[in-house]
Amino acid sequence: MLINVSKAEQKAGMLLADPSAESAVFPRVSTAYENHSERFLLKEKNFTRQFAHLYAERLSTLRTQLEQTALRKWGKDTPIKQLYQLQADEKVAVIGTLFKHMELRPSILKEISEENAMLPQPARSRYTDDKDELILEDELQRIQLKGSIDVQTMVTGIVIAVYGVEPDEDRGKFLVEDYCFLDMASSVPRPVVEHPVYVAMVSGLDIGGKSSNLLSVQMLVDVLTGQLGDEGEQETCASISRLIIAGNSLSQETQDKEQVKQAKYLTKKTTAGSVDAVKSLDDILVQLACSMSIDIMPGEFDPANHILPQQPLHRCMFPQAAMFPSTHCVTNPYDCTIEGIRFLGTSGQNVTDIHRYSTLDDHLQIMENCLTWGHLAPTAPDTLGCYPYYSNDPFIITQSPHVYFTGNMPKFDTKVVKAHPLDLAVKCNVLKLWEFLSSLSPMEPLRLAKHERFFSNIM
């Protein structure tokens, strides 16, 4: 059921008339909200640890679940062994973390190595190569994987169960016959919502860039706050209860580091590009905050820390918007429940990273894989910056979300994925600046409607 267009349609054009005595005012619908992102908040920041703990934690947590899945798939009698227990020509299942060995992967050691004296490689968008190999690592050993496993669609950091045999004539390699990942965790049954309620998501506002289209952003704000549009449209917008801004509110250009390279005396009076951009963002946010709840996630180019999980943008940057309790600065990744529907999403860094290190082209496919693998960002900390966790890995998807979204993708797209017959998960890519409305409508309880809204100005 798409957004209630018909109602809006009826009233379209009605404002091409003489002023009426009274104008309708619609109350904004309110929804129950719960934020589950505490695990992404960094309480202590201790960087003296190595990342081995994170991997060990990941493996141990997922091993138990994987064992059950493996037994279910390949029979209850399947022996599950660790690598050091392997014997030749014995069909076993092994559980471990994947490591993808890539030649083209940028390596600082290679760069500074004098032997190679290589010219710097041109910046690539993809580091995959035909010669990439997959290696399975468990707690103690590692072994190379060959066989019916597709190297190109895998990335480092996935916990996998492989079923196969280590051939006697070719020891050190594992011939894979089959493999499996976690079963997608089941999600809590979705409650039925009586009245149509929508959640809007937007990303990539790109404020502060040279090619910024401020009017489009302003139009977005106007539509959401009910100023733009005819009465019917305003009424439908009143049923949007929340806005999630999924990252990159500031443009990449505000991250310009040229000032750092210049001499201090030259740059004494120059302010960072992000200062003005943040002020503009604050102006936009306060207009929105007056009228609806907003969640702002930091993105790749926002003034937040670089590594995942990105901490919430500090409220002192938004002096006006912070006055409203409806402004929420949240972490990236973000996990929350709105009116009983579980939302989980990121600002896109994890998906772009996987895209760079695999041949998966469809971002939606990557997102689906993430859900299958049971991990939000498997490439962290290998190629994606990550905090060295010690006792837990917060990126493991323990409970499947109802809506899984990613911001800053090149294209808007949605897909419905079902893990279990009764479950439902919607994955959505959120485009830059396109607004996306996800309906929590009860009209068709098994379908979440999604739409893209496109703002443009044509002169």
Place this chain on the structure above:
Amino acid sequence: MAVDQIYLENLDEFVNDENKVVTYKWLSRTLSVHVNQAKQMLYTFVQQQRNKKDNDKLSVCYFLSGMAETPDGGKILKAMVVPEESLDTMKSTLTTVTSCHVYSVQKVKLKDSNALYIADYDKLKGSLLQSKEFSAIRSDECKPRSLEELEKLEAASHPVITEPPAKVTTMNGTSGSKPKPKQPTGIAGMFSNASKKKEDKEENEKEEGKGDQEQKETVADKGKGKQGGIGSFFSKQQNKEPSTKSETTKVEPSVKKDSADAVKPQRDLNKKSPPKRGQKSKKTRKQDSDEEDAAPQKQKRRRIQVVESSSEEEEEDEVIPESPVPSPVADIPSSPEPEKMEEEEEEEKVEKVKKTGNSHAQSSNQHESSEKHRVKRRKKVTNTYMDKQGFMVTEEVWETASTDASDIDEPTKPAPVTAPKSKQDSSDKSGNKDKKVQPTKKKTSPDPKHSGKQTSLMSFFKKK
């Protein structure tokens, strides 16, 4: 209706005479009407101009939105602003139209979208918080936080600071807590320190004028604690002045007059010192509390200042050298004097509190450095303390300053060691002059070695 005519005339003026780009939002804010009414007004205006007055020079932009088909076969809702000429073509690209209304009216033909954005810009910035008033959607949940809530938020983010003030409140109930009505909101308050300080100082001036006699105020002000961190710091500072003033009146009537003047330089002094101290303390601080505001630093400073009031805490008088940031005005003796008096007051508990809460590296530095300079000597010291009837009593006592740390706990603490020169000279004096001289030289305030009492420039002149 009369209203209608007026707006038509207004519009006429705006568009035709002033050559403005009138958007529906601009009109809505200017005439304080609902946005939908503004849109309708624009439409009527256009019709009127074209039909009746044959004024076809107007160019109109429409807002159009509707469903459209994407090349992939999906459906999207498009929302766009189109000039009149393209209205029909755009309409045809949409399968269904959900909105169509006038967006703006102007005399000139617009070349790009920025002009439309700029048309609203000023008006928008001026009334950001009222954007919901004229819109079609209202939300009850979205109301700005009140000042108390903001303060609570701030307090929550500065847990370190809340400890000492909490302890202090228990000691003196007669604080006569001044409510601070005019605290600027939250974070903005931090950044508008200057204006806040001025407010507090004005408040305090009035109080001094009343001639407060309560010495307890000094401690009590600490009790205000979090009530506007920085502001309360200054208010306490100022409150010290009247209390000490009252003491000095007994002894030196002439000084009292000076103290009022002294308050001002003192105030300026204090104003300068926290930022200065803030910078210094940043280097030496080991904590990584938020640096976004100087509150923690100022709070620490405040704590340390209270420490001055104890005669035992000679080591922690390091603030004294700092706080009197070299002020060009010759510090009239009475101004540092009151602080000196405070130093010698009892209030052991306060010191203890300060001690426990104080993890400031600088203070510890001061502590150590001052210890190096402590010299054993015997000198005459005036002790001012509160007797059981609540009166301030001053007495002159020969005391021995010692380097032993255990002396800290003794109630009658010898005056702390400060800049050696002034100290030794001051020890020879008696009575009133002592007070003037004892304070360390203000000029040497940045020097951590010369911790101890605050001096003044006058100390140079007094040596004979």
